[in-house]
Amino acid sequence: MAVGPTSAAGNDVGTVEEASYTRLCETKAILTVNGQFPGPTLYAREKDTIWVKVHNNGRYNITIHWHGVKQPRNPWSDGPEYITQCPIQPGDSFTYKVIFSFEVGTLWWHAHNDWMRATVHGAIVLHPRKAKYLPFSPPDQEVPIIFSEWWREDVMEVLQEFVTSGGAPRVSDAYTINGQPGDLYPCSSQETFKLNVTYGKRYLLRMVNAVMNEILFFKIANHSLTVVAIDGSYTKPLTTDYVVIAPGQTMECLLEAKQVGGGRYYMAARAYQTGNIGFDNTTTTAIIQYDGDSNSSTTPLFPLLPDFNDTTMAYEFLGSLKSLKPHLFPLNRYDTRIISTVSLNTIPCQNNSCAGPNGTRLAASMNNISFQIPTVVDILEAYYYSINGVFGTQFPTAPPLYYNFTGTDFPAFLLTPNRATEVRVIEYGLITELVFQGTRMVVGLDHPMHLHGYSFYIVGWGFGNFDENTDPLNYNLVDPPLRNTVMVPVGGWAAIRFRAVNPGVWFLHCHFERHLTWGMDTTFIVKDGNKTKERMLPPPRYMPRC
Incomplete structure (x- = not known):
């Protein structure tokens, strides 16, 4: 992985760098990994060990955290700055030894210093060692859904302003799905993420909330979701028409393409926020379109999301999630x-x-x-x-x-x-x-x-x-x-x-x-x-x- 300023077309695995991106009608340089936003997905199997060499070609220090990876006995590669390591300075490299244990499903990696994770992040996909251990029928397609944010300013300038003022930070200008704000924002119609589906097929949505400061409600118009995994572990299947996902959390949901007449449908996410504090109150969207409707000019149907402060709906969902596997240790006592x-x-x-x-x-x-x-x-x-x-x-x-x-x-x-x-x-x-x-x-x-x-x-x-x-x-x-x-x-x-x-x-x-x-x-x-x-x-x- 490479972190630093280069062309967005760069694909040197492991380089942190700056790349130019256009969002909300403006082009600016952001810190990326291999010129990608979100960064590349890492694939491995349960109990694998991988080595990831990170080159820092950027202007700032950097560290990488492998979120949800236990790293058994190996905090040296966990990543938080000045907790388990000193940062990788501009021009330097460090090879992380990433040790997986019993995690399966979707996790993620992100920068863990200053506010670098705003743009330096990506998914980790861990397949079970044996396919027969998958507790649900294999999907026809797997699709990453990574929620993030976009600021018109350099996020390091936002951080500096925030720390200097002593108050709350400036909120983002947009949320994104797979790097795109969606067509509710200006200048974003052409690049809105679109998922083409075929009637009767099943899709596994691998969701990551990489947003900096907001919990999200997420929903798809006229479709239900079946939650099958959270934070790298399988759950008892939960069918729902909306989900709640906090920063740091991951979730896997099965989507069945069941609309007989086909059509186009929005998937949408917006903040769940309580308390009298400013937040980005915009909504990010992507589009599901059935075969034969990809060139349709019809407006997609929009889902009815919960109110931004609906605590009851947030915790009704969270309280319904249940583990699937046997306990890792006795739960009827604590020391x-x-x-x-x-x-x-x-x-x-x-x-x-x-x-x-x-x-x-x-x-x-x-x-x-x-x-x-x-x-x-x-x-x-x-x-x-x-x-x-x-x-x-x-x-x-x-x-x-x-x-x-x-x-x-x-x-x-x-x-x-x-x-x-x-x-x-x-x-x-x-x-x-x-x-x-x-x-x-x-x-x-x-x-x-x-x-x-x-x-x-x-x-x-x-x-x-x-x-x-x-x-x-x-x-x-x-x-x-x-x-x-x-x-x-x-x-x-x-x-x-x-x-x-x-x-x-x-x-x-x-x-x-x-x-x-x-x-x-x-x-x-x-x-x-x-x-x-x-x-x-x-x-x-x-x-x-x-």
Whole structure:
């Protein structure tokens, strides 16, 4: 893979580069991989190991994260900047060793530094080792559906403006499906993504939400979808006429071309957004057209999407997803529990001149700690070589104060978080329950929380304050969904369980880029076990230099 400025026609596998693209009537250079937006799809099989050499031909530092890939014992190739590696500097290269384990289906890769993932991302397709293990009839065609965004400005300028102002970032100018905004936007009719289908055939839509800051509703006019996989694991089939997909999440849906009269139909996506905060309120579209209708001038039928703030429909869908395979570990117990608030906060600004509330600077936190990412030595290197002063190990297992988290009144001292680099060390093998508790400080929002190095079971969620005595009685311990990114509902909580059997340094963060930038993140360090295969692998010979 190559990252950097070159022609859009370049196809040197693995180069990050700048390429020119025209969207919304304007042409500009964006950072791409191999001149493609979205980037190339990587294909592999369950339990394969692949090596991906990344050349940085761009102007900025870069790292690549293999989202949802467990990387057993190999955090060295996980990718988040200054968590597990120093960035690949312009002109340099690094070869990632990507180790797949039990993941199957659709995952994705993306840049994991600054806001580079806005354009540096692509799908990963993992086929089961034996076709007979596919839990549904093979489709006639597989189709990637990658949701992303488009800014008229350079996204690094958007980031710089955002950080400097202390307020919320500028919203995007358009969402895209497979790199195209769709014909509801100006100058986009000719390049709108179109899927030609044949009556009676089945299509597997491999969906990835690469959007920076919004959860999406997605629907196809006059067609239903059957969800068969999420986040790299199979689900019990769920037939629905709409789906909800958060940033970081992937989903596979079967589409049956069942319209007897053929015709043309829009697929459309727009934001699901709660809270009084600005967001891109536009709708991106693509077109399904049956054989014989590809040249039709008729307007496609448009789907009726849920209202942008319809929390009920969002969680009715998410609550209907169920795992298919046997449990990876016993779910009827846990060894340790961590309860963490996820909050927006404010910090003082010189002369009250920032764009946050009352002239403050916006921030975010977990358990009232706004995580500060190191800038000189990454946490993994510091941990492996016992370098002092890079991070602390006092990330708390409970909030600093219990109060009505989902109410509008809260202790004033919690509004300003502690700014620190605190991680949590977990003993090898422990079944860990992690409860995310949303709050309404500054504003209440949903939060898509992603844990690197693991898939986890979402055993419970609800609205209001988590009650550790009563809420676990209603957990789903039979067939909870297995995911790597969980949506914490606005004014509510979500509980996940995982078994700490992947030693290493693993990032935990909100997958809204603005919240990650503000500090809604931390890091888990899972200690080595006693056996050789329970210990972290040694570092590769040439890690990127700081």
